[in-house]
Amino acid sequence: MTTTRTTRLRRPLLAGTTAVAAMAVTAGFMAATPDQATAATGPKLSLIAATDSVTLTSWKEEPGVYLDLGTYLTAEGTPLELKVTRKSYKDPVTITQTVYEGGKAKAKKLPLGTVKDFSGLPGFAEITVTDKTGKKVVSRTESFCPNNASGRVRPDAPSTSKYPESCPTNAFTLGSVWGVEKGWAANTYGGSYTQPVKLAAGAYTAKIGIAKKYRDLLGIADRPATVKVTVQERSWEDGAGAEPARSATAGEHAGHGAAHRPPAGHAGHGPGHAQTPAQAGAPETSGAGPSYNVGHGPLKAAPPAVPWAAKRQQAARADMRVGDTAGQTDGSRQAPALTPQAKRPSGNPSVPNVPKPDLRSLPAYGITISDGGQNVPGKDYLAFSANVWNAGPAQLVVDGFRSPGKAKMDAYQYFYDAAGKQVGYTPTGTMEWDPRPGHVHWHFTDFASYRLLKADKKEAVRSGKEAFCLANTDAVDYTVKNANWHPFNTDLATACGQENSISVREVLDVGSGDTYTQDLPGQSFDITDVPNGTYYIQVLANPAKRLKETNLDNNSALRKVILGGAPGRRTVTVPAHDLVNAN
Numbered sequence: 001m002t003t004t005r006t007t008r009l010r011r012p013l014l015a016g017t018t019a020v021a022a023m024a025v026t027a028g029f030m031a032a033t034p035d036q037a038t039a040a041t042g043p044k045l046s047l048i049a050a051t052d053s054v055t056l057t058s059w060k061e062e063p064g065v066y067l068d069l070g071t072y073l074t075a076e077g078t079p080l081e082l083k084v085t086r087k088s089y090k091d092p093v094t095i096t097q098t099v100y101e102g103g104k105a106k107a108k109k110l111p112l113g114t115v116k117d118f119s120g121l122p123g124f125a126e127i128t129v130t131d132k133t134g135k136k137v138v139s140r141t142e143s144f145c146p147n148n149a150s151g152r153v154r155p156d157a158p159s160t161s162k163y164p165e166s167c168p169t170n171a172f173t174l175g176s177v178w179g180v181e182k183g184w185a186a187n188t189y190g191g192s193y194t195q196p197v198k199l200a201a202g203a204y205t206a207k208i209g210i211a212k213k214y215r216d217l218l219g220i221a222d223r224p225a226t227v228k229v230t231v232q233e234r235s236w237e238d239g240a241g242a243e244p245a246r247s248a249t250a251g252e253h254a255g256h257g258a259a260h261r262p263p264a265g266h267a268g269h270g271p272g273h274a275q276t277p278a279q280a281g282a283p284e285t286s287g288a289g290p291s292y293n294v295g296h297g298p299l300k301a302a303p304p305a306v307p308w309a310a311k312r313q314q315a316a317r318a319d320m321r322v323g324d325t326a327g328q329t330d331g332s333r334q335a336p337a338l339t340p341q342a343k344r345p346s347g348n349p350s351v352p353n354v355p356k357p358d359l360r361s362l363p364a365y366g367i368t369i370s371d372g373g374q375n376v377p378g379k380d381y382l383a384f385s386a387n388v389w390n391a392g393p394a395q396l397v398v399d400g401f402r403s404p405g406k407a408k409m410d411a412y413q414y415f416y417d418a419a420g421k422q423v424g425y426t427p428t429g430t431m432e433w434d435p436r437p438g439h440v441h442w443h444f445t446d447f448a449s450y451r452l453l454k455a456d457k458k459e460a461v462r463s464g465k466e467a468f469c470l471a472n473t474d475a476v477d478y479t480v481k482n483a484n485w486h487p488f489n490t491d492l493a494t495a496c497g498q499e500n501s502i503s504v505r506e507v508l509d510v511g512s513g514d515t516y517t518q519d520l521p522g523q524s525f526d527i528t529d530v531p532n533g534t535y536y537i538q539v540l541a542n543p544a545k546r547l548k549e550t551n552l553d554n555n556s557a558l559r560k561v562i563l564g565g566a567p568g569r570r571t572v573t574v575p576a577h578d579l580v581n582a583n
Helices: 212-218 308-316
Strands: 002-005 044-049 053-059 071-076 080-085 094-101 104-109 121-131 136-144 150-152 175-180 184-187 202-210 225-234 359-361 365-370 381-390 396-402 408-416 422-434 441-445 448-454 459-462 503-508 512-518 533-541 556-566 569-574
Touching: 044 202, 044 225, 071 175, 121 212, 175 184, 202 212, 359 533, 359 556, 365 556, 365 569, 381 448, 381 503, 381 533, 381 556, 396 422, 396 441, 408 441, 441 503, 503 512
Parallel strands: 053 225
Antiparallel strands: 002 569, 044 071, 071 184, 080 094, 080 175, 094 104, 121 136, 121 202, 150 184, 202 225, 359 381, 365 381, 381 512, 396 408, 396 503, 408 422, 422 441, 448 459, 448 533, 533 556, 556 569
C-alpha cells in the first residue's frame, strides 16, 4: 500500500544506452565449452567485451557515473528466447525458455522466482571496480534485459532481430518475450534502470561476470570480461553538455508525457520540456535514443534494442508486404496498417465476420495528488496514468478523412481478412485537431473515458479527457495470438498527423497498449470538494461502443484509492491490486 501527499508531478528522465557499432569476434571465442549444460538444446551463450577500455563521464551536476562498460551477451546456434507471463495479477510471474530438440521448439520451464517482474533477469551481471591500487571501490549486480541495445556480431547473422525492443516496465504487464537473435549480441548495461556510482576522476579496472545461477540455467561459460575504465569529470556549464542534450533522432520522439524537447509542430501526450544531459538520448547515429516505452508518467525509459541501421531499414519497409512476418507469435497474416487510405471509403459500410481487436483496460497507476501544475492554492487534483491495450487477434485500424474546409475528420474502422485484404469498414465517430501545447495532433474521439467512482461504484467525478491520438507505447502482452513484436507507431510522431493533413491513420497493434498520463486540469480529477474516503478510478475503453470488438465485457478496470488529508494538503493511499503493489 502506498500513500502520497501533495506533490508537483515530475517527468521521468530519459537515458540512452549504447548500441553495438562493430565487434570482431573470433571463432574460438564463440565456441561452446564442455560445461555448457544446455549446449544440446539451447543456444551457446558467451559474455564478450566490445573494447578493452572505456571512458566514462562524471557530470558534476549528476549523482555519479553510469557503468556502461560495453559488455554483451552473444547467442550462437539458436536464439536465446524467453517468454515471461502471468495468468492474472493474482498469480506470480513465470518464465520459460524456448529450446530445440530435433529442430522442434519446446518450452523449458525455469524455476519459479527466477523473475519477479518483466524488466529483466535480476542480478544477472556481477560487476566489481578496483582503483589503481587494487582496492575494490564498487561491487554490485545489475539486471539484464535480453532486448537491450543489440547488433550483429558476424556478417552472416540474420539482418534483423525478431525480438521486441526493450523489456516492459508497466506494472500491469501480462506477458513479454525476451530474446537475443542468433549471431547477435545484447548489451548487458541496464541503462536508465541502473543507479549511478560515485567514482572520482581517474583510472580503474572493471570486472564483469555472469551470476552462477544464470550460468547454470542457461549454459553460459564462466569467462568474466575485464575492461579498463577512465573517469573524466565535466560540467554542463563548460559546453560539454551540448552533445548529450541533442534529441535522439530526427525521426523519433519521446512518448506520452515524456520529458523531451518537442520538435517543431509535434509533442508527446503531455507538455514538452527541454532536455538536460541526463534526460537526452544518444547521438543520432547510435540508435540508442528513446524508441519504445518512453516517458509514460512515472515510468523510466526502456533501453532501446534496434541499431540505427536496422531502424532505417524498418522505416524503409513502410510498405510492408502482406504475409507471414517475423515477430508474430503464430505466423498469422495481418493488415499492413501503416499508411492511411488515399481517399475515404465508398460503397456500403459493413462489419464482416473476420478477426477484430479486443480492447481491454489496465488498472490505473502512477497515482498522486497534484495542484494541476497551476500553483493554485487550495486546488487539489488526483492525477494518474491509464492504459488501454489490444488483446487481438486483429489490429485496431482507424482512418480519418477530412472534407475540404471542415474542422473535423470523419473516422472509419477497417477490417481485414486472413490474407490482409480489406473486406469492410464502418463509421466510428470523428477526429479533431488539438492545437494546445503538448498536443498539436489529431485526436480520435471516444476511445476511452475515466471516472472517479464512489465506494458504491456511483460516479463522483469524470475526467474531461476522451479524445486520443493512438500509439503503441507499452508492450502489455506479446504472448497473445497475433501479437506484433515490432509495432510501427510507437510514439506520436508516427500517426497523429499535422494541422493540414487530409487523412490520418491511427493503429493500436495486437499486444500493445496506449498509456496516457492524466495530470492536467480537465484530464485529472478535481477533488478539491470531494470528501475523504474510499473511491475507485475507472478506466473504460470504447465507452460509446462505436468500435467493433471481439468482446465488450472486459473494457472496464477499477483501481481502489483512499483519499485523505485537508484541503490543499490532500493525500491518496493506493492499496495493492492483487499481487501488484505499485501505485
